Amino acid sequence: MRPFAYARPGSLAEAFDLLEDAEPGDVRMIVGGTDLIVGLQSGKIAPRLVVDLKHLADLPAGIAEIDGAISIAAPTSLTDIIADERVRASFPALVDAASTVGSVQIRNRASLTGNICNASPAFDTATALLIHDAVVVLTSRAGNRRVPVADFVLGPRSTDLRHGEIATAVELPLPTAPMGTKFARLTRRRGVDLATLSLCCAVGAGRARFAFGAVAPRPFVVTDESGVLADPEAGAHDRDRALLELTAQARPISDLRAGRDYRQAMLLVLSRRAHEAALASFHDGALNATPLNGG
Amino acid sequence: MSDTSPVQVTVNGAARSLDVSTTETLLDALRWDLDLTGSKECCAEGECGACTVLVGDRAVNACLVLAVEADGLDITTIEGLGAGGDLSPLQDAFLQTGAIQCGFCIPGMVMAAQALLNENPSPTPADVREGLAGNLCRCAGYQRIVDAVLLAAEGPAA
Ligand SMILES: Cc1cc2nc3c(=O)[nH]c(=O)nc-3n(C[C@@H](O)[C@@H](O)[C@H](O)COP(=O)(O)OP(=O)(O)OC[C@H]3O[C@@H](n4cnc5c(N)ncnc54)[C@H](O)[C@@H]3O)c2cc1C
Ligand code: FES
Numbered sequence: 061m062r063p064f065a066y067a068r069p070g071s072l073a074e075a076f077d078l079l080e081d082a083e084p085g086d087v088r089m090i091v092g093g094t095d096l097i098v099g100l101q102s103g104k105i106a107p108r109l110v111v112d113l114k115h116l117a118d119l120p121a122g123i124a125e126i127d128g129a130i131s132i133a134a135p136t137s138l139t140d141i142i143a144d145e146r147v148r149a150s151f152p153a154l155v156d157a158a159s160t161v162g163s164v165q166i167r168n169r170a171s172l173t174g175n176i177c178n179a180s181p182a183f184d185t186a187t188a189l190l191i192h193d194a195v196v197v198l199t200s201r202a203g204n205r206r207v208p209v210a211d212f213v214l215g216p217r218s219t220d221l222r223h224g225e226i227a228t229a230v231e232l233p234l235p236t237a238p239m240g241t242k243f244a245r246l247t248r249r250r251g252v253d254l255a256t257l258s259l260c261c262a263v264g265a266g267r268a269r270f271a272f273g274a275v276a277p278r279p280f281v282v283t284d285e286s287g288v289l290a291d292p293e294a295g296a297h298d299r300d301r302a303l304l305e306l307t308a309q310a311r312p313i314s315d316l317r318a319g320r321d322y323r324q325a326m327l328l329v330l331s332r333r334a335h336e337a338a339l340a341s342f343h344d345g346a347l348n349a350t351p352l353n354g355g
Numbered sequence: 356m357s358d359t360s361p362v363q364v365t366v367n368g369a370a371r372s373l374d375v376s377t378t379e380t381l382l383d384a385l386r387w388d389l390d391l392t393g394s395k396e397c398c399a400e401g402e403c404g405a406c407t408v409l410v411g412d413r414a415v416n417a418c419l420v421l422a423v424e425a426d427g428l429d430i431t432t433i434e435g436l437g438a439g440g441d442l443s444p445l446q447d448a449f450l451q452t453g454a455i456q457c458g459f460c461i462p463g464m465v466m467a468a469q470a471l472l473n474e475n476p477s478p479t480p481a482d483v484r485e486g487l488a489g490n491l492c493r494c495a496g497y498q499r500i501v502d503a504v505l506l507a508a509e510g511p512a513a
């Protein structure tokens with residue numbers, strides 16, 4: 061590690077002072093450190109200042125329901141998000157996605173905001189966040205900006221975070237109509253492996269959507285406009301045609317985890333499975349529109 | 356810049372004061388400043404779990420915590436299990452099932468298993484495997500390790 065200074069501000073105002081005083085490339089924030097410290101160790105990241113966001117009196121860890129949305133404060137660990145009853149009831153796909161991140165040890169430190177801000181092309185919570193139209197709250201001295209996760213992540217390791225801003229929370233609008241969701245992921249082994257691909261399917265009345273991850277420079281959403289995938293009576297052939305149309309929008313690359321063609325083929329297979337599960341859960345009414353009594 | 360910062364931590368129940376550099380990890384501080392060499396360094400990037408310690412009740416990779424971040428934390432290392440030179444029931448179960456081969460991964464395994472048992476005193480084999488998914492053993496003793504955790508779970512006051 062290259063030497064750096066460490067600061068532990070006690071409030072957002074103090075944190076803004078530190079961020080604004082630093083040159084943009086010289087400062088990094090830390091929550092769980094599960095990406096940052098790996099980067100520091102390898103020398104790929106060499107900031108002059110590391111600002112710890114875990115001790116801001118006006119930004120404690122926690123999950124709250126505000127104006128029809130679940131708001132997850134930046135310092136909240138994935139473990140606490142996974143355990144939260146409201147999150148479990150309304151966002152089971154996010155719980156499944158977060159539960160695949162690393163290991164118990166990693167999830168005890170890692171944050172959801174950090175997972176987003178790090179913007180790895182394979183970050184696992186991406187597809188569940190996209191399917192639920194999650195928003196990142198970006199706070200600076202000037203106030204808050206709310207940006208959908210889909211727009212916030214610009215590409216590999218690149219986000220719309222501006223100098224002087226802190227991602228203070230992630231907001232997930234509570235579903236207002238019943239929907240069935242399913243997260244699916246392909247890895248070479250279970251536990252501590254990055255996704256070869258990941259996806260999330262959501263089926264609601266008359267509409268099915270998928271979010272795909274690790275098959276393009278950034279995660280993205282596709283929608284089945286035909287309605288076939290929301291129709292429980294549709295035949296397997298029609299469904300597959302609709303799924304093929306959606307998965308054809310992926311642009312996978314070949315890397316150490318898988319080849320391009322394999323990724324494309326598996327995207328269809330996993331989409332088919334996730335869709336079946338999401339459709340079934342929609343029709344079983346497994347996910348209740350009213351939070352707190354589902355799941 | 357190579358500034359050091361004062362850090363107060365509680366380690367295995369005792370308050371300790373340290374002067375650490377920002378580039379030190381909690382694992383470095385435990386091993387080199389406090390001479391607690393039970394926690395092992397292997398990958399130094401969160402993959403293997405050999406450095407697992409408890410922060411409060413939770414298992415974390417000490418290689419992925421900066422020593423300066425640890426200020427104020429309550430940490431338990433493998434040296435903090437058991438009492439008066441006796442092994443804890445969990446440590447004893449590892450011996451009984453023959454889970455310990457070269458031993459390098461074991462302190463991390465035991466701490467991850469202890470965190471699991473603190474939260475879930477009667478885990479299923481699947482729970483144990485998930486709880487230990489972040490811990491690698493290159494002597495491939497996984498089955499006996501899982502057996503050890505299940506044995507301790509059945510035994511008195513794990
Ligand atoms: C062994 C291992 C296995 C892993 N496995 C997976 C996996 O299976 N799937 C997966 O998706 N990820 C995986 N990860 C990565 C995952 O742990 C991280 O992406 C984590 O979620 C990031 O959160 P953090 O709080 O640790 O972020 P940090 O490391 O603290 O920060 C990450 C980046 O985001 C910035 N940042 C953090 N918080 C904020 C904020 N509030 N505002 C602005 N910028 C911020 C930091 O400056 C830094 O650049 C793994 C990591 C390790 C070490
Ligand atoms: S040394 Fe910390 S996880 Fe491998």
Ligand code: FES
Nearest residue numbers: 457458492493494
């Ligand atoms: S006993 Fe040798 S690495 Fe596990």
